[in-house]
Amino acid sequence: MAADTAVSAAEHAQHLLLGLFLIFAAAKVMAEVFERLRQPAVIGEILAGVLIGPYVLGWVEPSEITHTLSEIGVILLLFSVGLETKPASIIKVGKTATIVAVLGVVLPFAAGWGLMELYGATNIEGMFVGTAMVATSVGITARVLGGMGMLGATSSRIILGAAVIDDILGLLVLAVVASMAAGSTDFVKIGTTAGLSLGFVAVVALLLAPMLTRHVPRLGAGVRISHAAFAASIVLCLGLAAAASYIGVAAIIGAFLAGMAIAEVSEDNHELHSQIRGVTEFMVPFFLVGIGMQLNLTIFNDMNVVWMAVWVTLIAVVTKVVGCGLGAWSLGLRGAAQVGVGMVPRGEVGIVVAQIGLGMGVISESLFGVVLFMAIATTLIAPPFLRPLFARTGAAD
Amino acid sequence: MAADTAVSAAEHAQHLLLGLFLIFAAAKVMAEVFERLRQPAVIGEILAGVLIGPYVLGWVEPSEITHTLSEIGVILLLFSVGLETKPASIIKVGKTATIVAVLGVVLPFAAGWGLMELYGATNIEGMFVGTAMVATSVGITARVLGGMGMLGATSSRIILGAAVIDDILGLLVLAVVASMAAGSTDFVKIGTTAGLSLGFVAVVALLLAPMLTRHVPRLGAGVRISHAAFAASIVLCLGLAAAASYIGVAAIIGAFLAGMAIAEVSEDNHELHSQIRGVTEFMVPFFLVGIGMQLNLTIFNDMNVVWMAVWVTLIAVVTKVVGCGLGAWSLGLRGAAQVGVGMVPRGEVGIVVAQIGLGMGVISESLFGVVLFMAIATTLIAPPFLRPLFARTGAAD
Secondary structure, three states: OOHHHHHHHHHHHHHHHHHHHHHHHHHHHHHHHHHHHHOOHHHHHHHHHHHHHOOOOOOOOOOHHHHHHHHHHHHHHHHHHOOOOOHHHHHHHHHHHHHHHHHHHHHHHHHHHHHHOOOOOHHHHHHHHHHHOOOOHHHHHHHHHHHHOOOOOOOHHHHHHOOOOOHHHHHHHHHHHHHHHOOOOOOHHHHHHHHHHHHHHHHHHHHHHHHHHOOOOOOOOOOOOOOOHHHHHEEEEEHHHHHHHOOOHHHHHHHHHHHHHHHOOOOOHHHHHHHHHHHHHHHHHHHHHHHHOOOOOOHHOOHHHHHHHHHHHHHHHHHHHHHHHHHHHHHHHHHHHHHHHHHHHHHHHHHHHHHHHHHOOOOOOOHHHHHHHHHHHHHHHHHHHHHHHHHOOOOOO | HHHHHHHHHHHHHHHHHHHHHHHHHHHHHHHHHHHHOOOHHHHHHHHHHHHHHOOOOOOOOHHHHHHHHHHHHHHHHHHHEEEEEEEEHHHHOHHHHHHHHHHHHEEEEEEEHHHHHHOOHHHHHHHHHHHHOOOOOOHHHHHHHHHHOOOOOHHHHHHHHHHHHHHHHHHHHHHHHHHHHHOOOHHHHHHHHHHHHHHHHHHHHHHHHHHHHOOOOOOOOOOOOHHHHHHHHHHHHHHHHHHHHHHOOOOOHHHHHHHHHHHOOOOOOOOOOOHHHHHHHHHHHHHHHHHHHOOOOHHHHHHHHOOOOOOOOHHHHHHHHHHHHOHHHHHHHHHHHHHHOOOOHHHHHHHHHHHHHHHOOOOHHHHHHHHHHHHHHHHHHHHHHHHHHHHOOOOOO
8 A cells, every 4th residue: 555655646647647748739639630621620629539538549538637627728718709809899789699699599499399309208308408409609619710810700799799698598598497307496596597697797798897998007007916917817717707607607608708808908918918828728628628528429329319419410500500590680691691600519518408417317328428419519510611601701890 | 316416516617616716816916915025926825825725714625626737837837947948058057956956965865864863753754754855846946036037047047957956866765765665675666767767858958959949940830720839839848747757757847848948949939938928827826826725734733843843944944055055166155055045945846755655654644744844934935035145146147
């Protein structure tokens, strides 16, 4: 036992570092391969996760550590997306974004539930699959659009705004479905969560952001520590992410709003933007690879599961494109298509819903796999369509 | 059970984010307080850890997560220190650094062991305390000197070089002592570790670094992904850190050498330096707070433990100052004092040795506390002396 502890401490460090190296290096190698194939680098990084994950090569096992790094990654990603999003520009598209979000929630939820009914699933199973199809994971879309320098386009701003709104709606639906699955229907609690969520977004977007803009001439001014603007930004990011998760909103929404709140104050601070880009570039591969690592390929030996996955994915894509496209019809056909396709990726939010359903024992292992497939497939499908859709227009802010 | 899982998943995210926020925010608030008191910010960040840790306020419990973030933090810190260190400048001071390192290992080890013998401890206990007093934790010193812009001074380069060498020597001593404590004396294995460590450092410092300088005109050239230089830097950092830990050298040495290897190639890449500074500034507080969180204040209710801690710390300081100062005598009195004081902090290396000893059951809980106290106290003692010592000279490269 004596020597074992010393050995296992050293082995723990080795294991951790090898894992970090494999995740980061695999992500970047696959990103480079995909760039050379003229495909989005994000797809490469997610497929790197599938490849090195437990179901193909088994080089890296998902663990609490990889999960945590993935969570920090998505938070910093949404923070840096928020940093490119001025509140005024979201408010300007607020009405369209709201319509896009609502239609993009109602259609997938209803269609997903209906499809499961056709498969003979229970109501709770149907509602869980429907819920997993609701929330757009704006991270992937933002990464693609950011890479193209298109985050300022009107349709990009509608996508970001609608994604914030539909995340909130999606989490409300999840709260309702989860408490129904648990046999309770505490409408007071659900109503409180709803009120708090809306209040949180309103307070940050409408009060905190303008207040910062008005009263803080330069971020970190008057603070003596080095890199004060960066420290202040990270404190705000982690603080609002934590606050959001306590209120019952997704943490990524808090991070996004934090970025948005300091967007105007930090606009001409190139050093700050470079530093935030550094930490984002370091952490985001852990998020993307983390998604890929969760895809269990063996459940697809059963052809019924394969077909169900294909149908769920198809419905997930069509309902978002149609629902959100209709909501953005005022932009014209190309704008509506940009918004519709941009809202397709479900990513980690769908995965979280599936994990909760599996954990509660209300959906089966293969239904879990199907939802996971849908979440990843929608993430993989969108970017190749997004690029040409946005490349041809140049509609900047 | 059903609702519990959903709740606990959400609680897990809340808990994680609150912890991240508290660690980062406490570090920066305390850093600011210490800057205003004209004390080094690092002390503030370590004391933030003591404060929010389990033994004072109990706001954050050390966990696998905080431990991992702390480990990533120290790796990135040493990487960014390496980035400021050109191999040629280390080689130039190689002879002095070697003498400094050897004297700074022999004296603390012998004196620590001897002191324990006076206390009536066993040989193994004595050797463990001696070993914990051997390895300088260059992170703290580098942070202070870096903050003053003094990393290029001759004595700074001797400190960095000697710290690399004494880390290797310290880990060799640990390997010997740990295997003796475990009852084995496998000299072939110990010899192999020694050979591999020296080989690793020689290969990276003498072959890889000059090769990169000669054959890579611009880091990331020819790679298509965005921020390629940053990605390449991180891959090299994590790769060499992992390789070092597998060879049996400390991971931080691999990270330091990785930074050194690309120091010349990346010299005029301001964007890369800003990005690396961003990820370093984000992760390092987790390292500093992590050290502070491990200090259990309650063991010091026993005055015998307090006096032992004071004596061990005193011996630890005096032997490093005298040993390393003698080694650097050629620099004159002030240079010798700079090197001697700069080598005082033990930090995480001493803590790791203490943890291994406790884990092997060969040192007691209070002796563990004493070593921990010494590791933290030496870390706190050095910076206030370093500042005036370096502020008066301007001896740059």
